[in-house]
Amino acid sequence: MAEITFREALRSTLIDQFRKDERYFMMGEDIGAYGGSYAVTRGMLEEFGDRRIMDTPIAESVIMGAGIGAAMAGLRPIVEVMTINFSLLALDQVVNVASCVRYMSGGQVQAPLLIRMATGGGRQLAATHSHSLEGWYAHLPGLKVVTPSNPYDAAGMLRAAMREDDPVLFVEHAALYPGKGEVPEEPYEVPLGKANVVREGKDVTVVCWSRGVGLGQEAATQLERDGISAEIIDVRSMRPFDLDTIVTSVKKTGRAVVVEDDWRFGGFAGEVAALISEHAFDYLDAPVRRVAAEDVPAPYNRLLEQASMPNETKIVNTVKAMI
Amino acid sequence: MAEVLMPQMGADMSEGVLLRWLVAPGDRVERGQAIAEIETDKANIEIEAFEAGTLQRTLVAEGATVPVGAPIAILGEGGGAPAASAAPATAAAAPASTVAAIVAAATPAAAPAPVAPMRAVGERVIASPVARRMAQDTGVDLSTLSGSGPGRRIVRRDVEAAKGRAPVAAAPAAAGNGAAPAAVAAHLEPLSRMRQTIARRMGASKREMPHYYTTVDVDMTDAVALRRQMNALDEQSKVSVNDLIVRAAALGLALHPEFNNRYTEEGMSVRPQINVCIAIALEEGLIAPALLDTNRLSLRDLGQRTRDLAERARSGKLTPEEYSAGTFTISNLGMYGIDVLIPIIQPNQSAILGVGAVKPRAVVRDGQIVARDMMTLALAADHRASDGAQGAQFLAVVRDMLEQPLRLVL
Numbered sequence: 001m002a003e004i005t006f007r008e009a010l011r012s013t014l015i016d017q018f019r020k021d022e023r024y025f026m027m028g029e030d031i032g033a034y035g036g037s038y039a040v041t042r043g044m045l046e047e048f049g050d051r052r053i054m055d056t057p058i059a060e061s062v063i064m065g066a067g068i069g070a071a072m073a074g075l076r077p078i079v080e081v082m083t084i085n086f087s088l089l090a091l092d093q094v095v096n097v098a099s100c101v102r103y104m105s106g107g108q109v110q111a112p113l114l115i116r117m118a119t120g121g122g123r124q125l126a127a128t129h130s131h132s133l134e135g136w137y138a139h140l141p142g143l144k145v146v147t148p149s150n151p152y153d154a155a156g157m158l159r160a161a162m163r164e165d166d167p168v169l170f171v172e173h174a175a176l177y178p179g180k181g182e183v184p185e186e187p188y189e190v191p192l193g194k195a196n197v198v199r200e201g202k203d204v205t206v207v208c209w210s211r212g213v214g215l216g217q218e219a220a221t222q223l224e225r226d227g228i229s230a231e232i233i234d235v236r237s238m239r240p241f242d243l244d245t246i247v248t249s250v251k252k253t254g255r256a257v258v259v260e261d262d263w264r265f266g267g268f269a270g271e272v273a274a275l276i277s278e279h280a281f282d283y284l285d286a287p288v289r290r291v292a293a294e295d296v297p298a299p300y301n302r303l304l305e306q307a308s309m310p311n312e313t314k315i316v317n318t319v320k321a322m323i
Numbered sequence: 324m325a326e327v328l329m330p331q332m333g334a335d336m337s338e339g340v341l342l343r344w345l346v347a348p349g350d351r352v353e354r355g356q357a358i359a360e361i362e363t364d365k366a367n368i369e370i371e372a373f374e375a376g377t378l379q380r381t382l383v384a385e386g387a388t389v390p391v392g393a394p395i396a397i398l399g400e401g402g403g404a405p406a407a408s409a410a411p412a413t414a415a416a417a418p419a420s421t422v423a424a425i426v427a428a429a430t431p432a433a434a435p436a437p438v439a440p441m442r443a444v445g446e447r448v449i450a451s452p453v454a455r456r457m458a459q460d461t462g463v464d465l466s467t468l469s470g471s472g473p474g475r476r477i478v479r480r481d482v483e484a485a486k487g488r489a490p491v492a493a494a495p496a497a498a499g500n501g502a503a504p505a506a507v508a509a510h511l512e513p514l515s516r517m518r519q520t521i522a523r524r525m526g527a528s529k530r531e532m533p534h535y536y537t538t539v540d541v542d543m544t545d546a547v548a549l550r551r552q553m554n555a556l557d558e559q560s561k562v563s564v565n566d567l568i569v570r571a572a573a574l575g576l577a578l579h580p581e582f583n584n585r586y587t588e589e590g591m592s593v594r595p596q597i598n599v600c601i602a603i604a605l606e607e608g609l610i611a612p613a614l615l616d617t618n619r620l621s622l623r624d625l626g627q628r629t630r631d632l633a634e635r636a637r638s639g640k641l642t643p644e645e646y647s648a649g650t651f652t653i654s655n656l657g658m659y660g661i662d663v664l665i666p667i668i669q670p671n672q673s674a675i676l677g678v679g680a681v682k683p684r685a686v687v688r689d690g691q692i693v694a695r696d697m698m699t700l701a702l703a704a705d706h707r708a709s710d711g712a713q714g715a716q717f718l719a720v721v722r723d724m725l726e727q728p729l730r731l732v733l
Contacts, residue, residue: 254453254479285451285479286472321473 001184007040007177009151010116013158014041014078016187018048021076024162025052027063028080028116037082038118038177064090064115068098068167071113076162081117084133084171098167099142113167119147120173120211120261121298122309130298130305132261134171134210135268138238144168145238146192149213151181153236156190164192173211173261193240197249201231204255204319207246207272209235212259212310219315228319238268246272247279254285255322259310264292286322291315324379326394330370332363332643338390339363341383342516350378352398359395366610366646367516376400450477457482517608528670533706536665537714539722543681543696546728557623564681565601565655566626568700570731571724572676573597573618576651579709579717582674583650586708600649600669601629603636611669612641613649622731657681657698665701674704674714676721698725 004012018024025048026041032055035042045053056063060081067079081087087094094115102110121130138145146161146168148154154172161168198213199220208216213234220230231249235242250256256276258269273288294308329339340362346352357369358378376398383395448465450458454477458465463485465477472478514522546567554561576583576597585592597618600611612632614620620628635641649669655678656664664677677700684697700721704714724730 254451281452282456283453285453286476323472 001182003180004151004183005177006148006151006154006172006179006181007038009155009181009183010040010158010172011042011044012183013155013162013187015044015047017159017162018044018052022052023074023076024078025054025070025075026078026080027054027056027067029056029058029063029082031055031080036080038172038174040116040172040177041080060086060089061093064093065097067113067115068093068101068111071111071167072101072109076112076114078114078116078162081115083129083174084117084119085129085131087115087117087133094137094143094167094169095140099140102166103142110165111167112165114161114164114170115167116170116172118174118177119171120175121305122175124300124302124305125298126300127297132173132210132293134169134238135260135262135271137169137171138241138268138271140239142166144192144240145171146236147171147173147210147238148190148236149173149176149208149210149234151179151183153190153196153234155183156188157192157236159187160189160192163189168192171210175211179214190236193237193242195242195245196234196236197231197245198234199230199232201229201253203229203253203323204257205231205233205246205249205253206257206259206315206319207233207235207269207276208259209238211261215310215312215315216259218312219319222312222316223319226320228323230319235272241272241275243275243279246276250276250280251283254283255319256280256284256288257291257315257318257322258288259291259315261293261310263295264290265295267292289318289322291318324397324399325374325376327358327370327372327396327398329361329389329391329393329395331391332361332366332368332647336363336391336647338388340388341385341395342367343385344381345369346378348378348380352376352378362520363643363647366641366643367520368643368646372398374398448477449475451479453479454482457486461486515607517605517610521608524670525667528667531670532668534668534703535706535711535714536701536703537711537718538663538665538699538701539718540686541698541700541722541725542686543698543725546725546731547681547696549728549732553622560623560627562622562626563629564657565653565678566622566629567725567728567731568655568676568678568721569599569601569614569617569629569653570620570622570625571721572651572653573599573620574724574731575717575720577618578720579713581709581713582702582704582717584708585650585671585673586705591708594650596648596650598648598650600652600672601632602652602654602666603633605637610636610641611649611652611654612636612645613647615644615648651675653678663699663701666703668703668705672705673708674702674717677701677703 030037031041032045032050032053041053063079067077070077098111098113119132119134134145134147137143146157148157158170161170199217206216216232220232223230231253233246233249258272260267260269262268269290269292273290276288291310291314296308299305299308341359342362343360345360346358352358352372352375354375355371358372360367360369379397379399381396383389389395449470450465457479463482468477468481468485470477471481550562550564550567583594583597596616598613598615599617600613602609602611614628614632649672651672652669652675654664654666654675657678657680660680662679664679666675666677668675679699681696681698683694685692686695686697700718702714702718
């Protein structure tokens with residue numbers, strides 16, 4: 001098994017699927033000649049040509065709309081939006097068209113559209129380029145939203161997402177692209193909608209996804225030194241959401257912390273906390289807690305930006321205050 | 324200032340019981356907010372404030388019976404007097420401590436030495452949900468524990484530790500060791516609201532109304548055959564045996580209004596409609612909503628409406644009229660295979676029909692013993708409103724209609 005980066009895992013999956021099925025094509029800003037802002041599509045223009053790797057103008061609503069139309073017409077388009085912050089320009093297309101078309105046509109029309117976008121902060125790109133808005137999209141019925149945390153899941157979930165017949169939002173945390181992990185050579189799928197217990201424990205369940213999984217694992221290592229055993233669950237898929245795995249874990253540990261890069265107020269972590277309270281109330285030994293971004297637009301200043309984001313120390317301290 | 328009045332929920336309602344105040348004097352009340360729970364003829368209903376304000380004063384105590392239209396509370400703009408709000412709070416606490424006292428009295432005298440209380444009297448016990456659940460399951464008294472969790476919360480480990488200390492109830496004796504079985508004291512479980520209501524209403528009915536009973540066997544062979552034919556004709560709207568009985572009773576009531584009217588000391592309350600209630604067993608008890616204008620419904624409509632009524636009864640979506648406008652009740656326990664059901668009359672009604680199962684029985688026809696589909700009906704009636712001879716005639720009418728079931732279709 002080869003050890004490759006998160007971005008290589010995505011690229012090799014894209015290339016493999018592109019070779020097998022000519023219906024796949026990709027649209028996005030700087031994905032062709034430049035190789036993608038995060039270098040995911042490097043080399044793909046050369047192999048597949050500009051009819052399948054299409055550089056587009058900076059017009060997110062147009063890219064998204066064209067992608068939805070192509071999907072409805074029977075192709076399998078992939079739309080890359082440079083970051084989730086810019087995807088708001090295409091929000092109308094996603095909310096009012098992509099997520100509704102199957103329902104509004106009574107199932108006669110489907111849109112097998114895959115939307116890829118980078119999310120997250122931490123690189124001093126300031127407020128307009130650093131937010132984590134995937135929880136907004138997870139609010140929408142009719143859209144699947146997945147957030148892999150490692151190269152293995154990235155490749156397996158991307159392959160599963162490319163085979164979906166409904167729109168999928170594939171969210172890639174920018175901080176994860178260079179991270180390495182073992183990925184099998186042969187094709188495989190990781191099913192969407194299934195959470196992963198990445199570390200077993202008995203005192204507290206840490207629910208996390210995307211970049212948060214690494215934070216949770218580091219926090220678990222630190223907590224272990226203090227005799228606290230943390231179970232780490234990688235949600236992987238925000239929608240469909242695997243409530244069973246989380247409820248089973250919380251019934252065992254009696255405590256839960258939810259970690260996310262998005263703001264705390266009104267965020268997806270709050271939804272997870274509510275679900276836990278609804279489904280495992282009589283097993284809770286402490287209120288469900290959240291570790292999330294501070295309630296400010298992402299600061300540019302490095303120290304302030306770091307202070308505003310979740311980190312392993314915040315998770316450790318939150319867990320200790322619950323026990 | 325505004326007076327909150329006892330509302331009229333349904334045409335027949337003349338008074339209601341104030342079961343419970345949902346707000347206390349001094350509380351801010353929003354328009355549409357439920358402020359009290361009342362019991363009408365058949366249901367417990369929350370009544371809502373028609374305007375916003377502060378509850379100044381409640382005028383009736385919980386449990387009191389109040390005529391429709393009488394003021395029950397004063398709603399104003401300012402805050403309620405603090406002194407006034409203190410008293411009801413204490414009163415509300417009383418039933419709880421009474422229950423606690425009864426439970427305490429029921430526990431064996433050999434109780435463990437009292438543990439020093441960990442908190443001041445009346446101080447809220449702060450415990451996690453899992454600690455509360457475990458305490459309930461194991462019988463640990465949370466108020467005797469001190470919490471080791473954040474903010475002195477009692478957490479799972481505290482209950483687990485206490486469980487180790489607490490005197491364990493004697494384990495069941497091993498089988499076959501010869502020890503005589505020991506008596507185990509009963510314990511009290513709180514009554515559900517529906518159980519309380521049933522107890523109150525049925526107790527009142529049996530105390531107040533002198534019941535008499537008549538029973539009759541009905542040959543249902545032809546009715547069962549007719550039903551089979553009707554259902555073969557129309558798969559969509561099936562008719563049940565019970566629908567036939569309800570229809571027969573409704574037509575019988577039109578001929579014998581004394582079982583549809585109601586006795587009062589002032590005079591006979593003559594009711595213009597025949598609204599037969601159908602008793603429906605629920606998980607938590609039973610309910611008997613009314614089928615309005617029952618005698619005017621065709622068999623098919625009657626079947627459809629009864630199914631709809633049962634569905635809405637189970638989902639709690641009955642209208643106030645369906646709760647309160649009934650004039651007669653039919654209770655059918657045939658599906659349990661029983662032969663005779665001798666029922667208790669609902670308050671505000673004069674009679675009730677108990678229905679047993681339809682079963683093949685050996686009967687004598689023209690001197691021969693033959694097998695026929697038989698059913699026994701039992702009428703319980705209020706002797707103040709009718710006499711046994713009338714009850715016998717009414718039952719005979721119902722029987723004749725069921726035995727010549729084409730009369731139900733006409």
